[in-house]
Amino acid sequence: MSLPALTFSEDQAQAYDTLAEALRGAGIDLTAETLTPPQDSGAGVLAVVGKAGSGKTLLLGELHRALAEAGVEVISGDYEGRRRRDRRTLAILAPTNKAASVLRLRGVPATTIHRILYTPVYDPQYERIAEWLAGQADRPEVEGLTDLALDRAFAFFQNVKSIPGALAAAGLKGSDFITGWKRREDPLDIGFIDEASMLDDRQFADLKDIFPTLVLFGDPAQLAPVNQSGAMVFDALPAGRKLTLSRIHRQAEDNPILDLAHALADPAIDFEAFERMVEDKAARDDRVVWGQRVEVDLMARSPVLVWRNVTRIRLIQAFRAVHNAPETELLPGEPLICDGIELPLKHRKKRIDLEARGLIKGAQVIYLGPGRKPGFSRIHVIGAEDPQVSAASIIKIEKPDEEEPFIPFAARMGAAFLHGAAVTIHKAQGSQWESVQVFAPDIYAAARAGRSEAGQPLWKRLAYVAITRAQERLYWVVRNRLSKPTHALRIDDLRAAPGRLTLEEEET
Numbered sequence: 001m002s003l004p005a006l007t008f009s010e011d012q013a014q015a016y017d018t019l020a021e022a023l024r025g026a027g028i029d030l031t032a033e034t035l036t037p038p039q040d041s042g043a044g045v046l047a048v049v050g051k052a053g054s055g056k057t058l059l060l061g062e063l064h065r066a067l068a069e070a071g072v073e074v075i076s077g078d079y080e081g082r083r084r085r086d087r088r089t090l091a092i093l094a095p096t097n098k099a100a101s102v103l104r105l106r107g108v109p110a111t112t113i114h115r116i117l118y119t120p121v122y123d124p125q126y127e128r129i130a131e132w133l134a135g136q137a138d139r140p141e142v143e144g145l146t147d148l149a150l151d152r153a154f155a156f157f158q159n160v161k162s163i164p165g166a167l168a169a170a171g172l173k174g175s176d177f178i179t180g181w182k183r184r185e186d187p188l189d190i191g192f193i194d195e196a197s198m199l200d201d202r203q204f205a206d207l208k209d210i211f212p213t214l215v216l217f218g219d220p221a222q223l224a225p226v227n228q229s230g231a232m233v234f235d236a237l238p239a240g241r242k243l244t245l246s247r248i249h250r251q252a253e254d255n256p257i258l259d260l261a262h263a264l265a266d267p268a269i270d271f272e273a274f275e276r277m278v279e280d281k282a283a284r285d286d287r288v289v290w291g292q293r294v295e296v297d298l299m300a301r302s303p304v305l306v307w308r309n310v311t312r313i314r315l316i317q318a319f320r321a322v323h324n325a326p327e328t329e330l331l332p333g334e335p336l337i338c339d340g341i342e343l344p345l346k347h348r349k350k351r352i353d354l355e356a357r358g359l360i361k362g363a364q365v366i367y368l369g370p371g372r373k374p375g376f377s378r379i380h381v382i383g384a385e386d387p388q389v390s391a392a393s394i395i396k397i398e399k400p401d402e403e404e405p406f407i408p409f410a411a412r413m414g415a416a417f418l419h420g421a422a423v424t425i426h427k428a429q430g431s432q433w434e435s436v437q438v439f440a441p442d443i444y445a446a447a448r449a450g451r452s453e454a455g456q457p458l459w460k461r462l463a464y465v466a467i468t469r470a471q472e473r474l475y476w477v478v479r480n481r482l483s484k485p486t487h488a489l490r491i492d493d494l495r496a497a498p499g500r501l502t503l504e505e506e507e508t
Helices: 010-025 057-067 097-105 113-117 124-133 149-159 162-168 200-208 256-265 271-284 307-320 343-354 440-450 460-468 503-507
Strands: 044-050 091-092 118-122 178-183 190-193 213-218 242-245 288-291 304-306 335-342 364-370 375-383 388-396 414-419 422-424 433-439 470-477
Touching: 010 044, 010 057, 010 213, 010 242, 044 057, 057 091, 057 190, 057 213, 091 097, 113 118, 113 200, 118 343, 118 364, 124 149, 124 162, 149 162, 178 343, 190 200, 256 288, 256 433, 256 460, 256 470, 271 288, 271 433, 271 440, 288 414, 304 307, 307 422, 335 343, 335 388, 364 414, 375 414, 433 440, 433 460, 440 460
Parallel strands: 044 213, 044 242, 091 190, 190 213, 288 470, 304 422, 304 433, 388 414, 433 470
Antiparallel strands: 118 178, 335 364, 335 414, 364 375, 375 388
16 A cells, blocks of 8 residues: 555544545546646545544645655745646645634645635735745845845745745735736646635635535534534545544544533433533543633633633623623733625725735734724734734624624724624634633534434534534533632733734734
């Protein structure tokens, strides 16, 4: 079998070999490390599906490593350089910034789907520097840039393969070298899509237009997108195109969080039995906490996960109240969730610019303060490669029993935000946090409602998704109470990436 040095389980080995054979048919031989020019047909669409802990991310990472060693060029989304007829390319994508950042922390150079759908337009003068850094041209002479500045750009790029970061290290502002964004016109080659359970039909169609070879990695036990009637895009693939990982590798590490998640597959377990299991785990392992109250300190960086919208709004109001947040403004450090872009069609270019910077629906951000322009907010986009930006903002704070949200301040149009101290479990998909609080009374309400989704009790699907968002510690909160904060909201722990654009530069 054509396996890398890593020892795979039997199902991982079978999936790896099946994908390697499909890639060989598309002109990429991972064993011989040989490439032939790309073909228009590609290998089509395949999927690797499995529950949390089954090894999907490990398999994705090993396939990325093997493709890179074979000479396939990884597309990052910030600069592609001149196209060559014979080059083979790979893009590793996720639906959200947070999901992409989880992969990057594991050494996989992932970016968001939007950063591949839209590509930056570089000023021709500074594109010469980008071509040089990418190894496609000789060192340029650029008016206004010293040799020392170019040396700084080169040194940065050797450590961090980011063209915008390298140009920023040379002393350039984003407005100097990126003049705008455009919809991708040319197709790429191979696409790996993580968290594919979040894709809707429209995104899936866009990706199939771009990638002749598309591999989806997804969890069939998660919640389908709200407009998909309980179906995920990989459900309709034929059996030979859908590879299932069944062995749960992380359970072998005695992970109580995954034990609980996978116990939900037992049809004999009802809500009461499951809660007894949670309480038993909490008594024996501090990675599971039987919470008598919501811990407010965690809410600033890790939202409470709920099912009902009314619960979300009440928890948000309680969070703001214990921090003495004024009704008329936000405090620096308050968490927000992007609710989309509110711009008319004639401002399509500005919409593309905001989405390319990470302000896509569901993005998690931290409010840093008002911008220098009226209606602008300075924000830190969690998980984005260039996290700190300033954007025209419409911030909505909902209140219990009131139809219209309170808007402390707003631009006429721009990025729209809801408060992010609590979010619905649907919106939490694709994200993970070190510690996660699940509001158990809402899961109980779903169990009492008796609803099903895709043949499974809804409460079990909600609990599964919520539990698997936790990386290290799970808080199962059983009472509707909130703790007092031990410290004020903070932003000093949020830093721009080295050499990245600063907030002040973005607004000039």
